[in-house]
Amino acid sequence: MFSRLFELDPALLSLFHYSTNCDSKQDCLSSPEFLDHVTKVMLVIDAAVNHLDDLHSLEDFLLNLGRKHQAVGVSTQSFTVVGESLLYMLQCSLGQAYTAPLRQAWLNMYSIVVGVMSRGWSKNGDDKAD
Ligand code: HEM
Structure with a gap:
């Protein structure tokens, strides 16, 4: 799944440069x-x-998670790339069981999660601008 993440957006590698060397996709x-x-x-x-x-019940946690990602320089578009990787992983592992309604159900759930994270992300940006 996360290998797919870097295929979809190689620029994300730079966001995972922690303390250790992470110069290539494989290192990361x-x-x-x-x-x-x-x-x-x-x-x-x-x-x-x-x-x-x-x-x-997860709202406060997800708002805070969005804020934290804004603080570490992750864009809300990157949340979407994670969602695409998640769907790709489900498609690869479920094969024929990966039906259109199942895909839609996962997409609905993930959209709600990143929707709340994105609100927290924007709120953090606004607070800094104040
Ligand atoms: C490509 C998109 C993303 C990037 C580049 C990214 C990057 C990061 C970074 C740099 C951190 C801080 C260091 C760490 O804890 O590892 C972090 C923390 C975290 N991320 Fe992400 N993230 C992304 C998407 C997501 C998504 C979609 C979720 C959940 C659905 C998520 C869940 C978390 C959690 C739970 C933490 C720990 C927060 C805490 O310490 O309280 N991340 N992320």
Whole structure:
């Protein structure tokens, strides 16, 4: 999934330059910080799936997460690239079970998550401009 991320947008590599060397796609994919972030993303997706009937309960967490990403220089368009990678991974792993309604259901859920993150992102930018 995250290999796909860098195929879709190679410029994202520069956002994952932590303390260790991360000069190539392969360096980055195997760096501990990057793998740690992959786990963090999947925990958020897992929480959203487990709160599908109650996504409002994640609102404050997601607003704050959006703010944090604004602070580290991640654009809201990059959230969309993560979503495309997620759908690609589902398509590859589910094969024929990856139907149009299933794709739409994942897209709806992910759009709500990044919609709230993006609101937090914008709010952080506004606060800095004040
Ligand atoms: C390409 C898009 C993204 C980039 C470049 C990015 C980058 C980062 C960076 C640099 C950090 C801070 C260092 C770290 O904790 O690893 C971070 C934290 C985090 N990211 Fe992302 N991120 C992206 C998308 C996402 C998405 C879509 C989610 C969730 C759906 C997410 C979930 C998290 C979480 C849970 C943290 C930890 C926040 C905390 O410490 O409280 N990220 N991200």
